[in-house]
Amino acid sequence: MNDVPVPYQVTGVRRETADTVSLTLTPAGDEALEPFAPGQFAMVYAFGVGEIPVSVSRIGRRKLVHTIRSVGAVSAALCALRPGSQVGLRGPFGTGWGLERAAGQDIVVVTGGIGIAPLRPLVLAALAARRAYGRLNLLVGSRTADDLLYADRMRAWADSHGPPLCRVTVDRPSPAWWGHVGLVTTLLNSARFVPQNTTAYVCGPEAMIRATARDLLHRGLRGDRIRVSLERNMRCATGHCGHCQLGGVLMCRDGPVIGWDRAESLLAVREL
CATH class of the missing domain: 2.40.30.10 (Translation factors)
Incomplete structure (x- = not known):
């Protein structure tokens, strides 16, 4: 470096x-x-x-x-x-997603907005080593169809029988919209995974991360197997400016990817 x-x-x-x-x-x-x-x-x-x-x-x-x-x-x-x-x-x-720790497990990727960008390398890596992982689920949320990143690839994956199992939803559909409508968390109903043998990766707006993590916990995932990115808090990458500090954690040094078992309490401290 x-x-x-x-x-x-x-x-x-x-x-x-x-x-x-x-x-x-x-x-x-x-x-x-x-x-x-x-x-x-x-x-x-x-x-x-x-x-x-x-x-x-x-x-x-x-x-x-x-x-x-x-x-x-x-x-x-x-x-x-x-x-x-x-x-x-x-x-x-920063820390990476740690995909290698999910070997043999089902994978659930949940993104909102531009959150698909930092998760695309993980999806491509999992596809390149299909035998190393179980079922791969990609759930993508966007405000509108015009805001959807990598739209051609998303549509090709959504139209195929997988892998990955890809579902895309928007908040405000246009007449020509071809996918689901609603919150990205509703797509979890169609995902295929065994909660006790699954690692989830979540990136997007903070409200979406919270809602997704709560839903995954309710479905039986452990907090440390829900990996989230808090990269929106980063600023200088060296830990000197303090803008990325949540509690005792500097996101640019100790993150931005951490388990929800840690992230939940850090975000709660910021709200106090």
């Missing part, structure tokens, strides 16, 4: 939605970052603007993909980049 940003070149730009872009990045020179694990993040630097933490959304041998939503000055600058531009990367930072 390098404290000095390593130059990476933008070699691909894919517009996912009106305000979200996926950037494919490859080393601009001989120096490259250490390999990332699914769930980890990089500090992505837009030259002359600043840097933000962004989870990796796809991991290649010599390339990384980061899916970025334009919500501020730095993210807007990154979303405006074109092939040939350069960014600075630091990392990898």
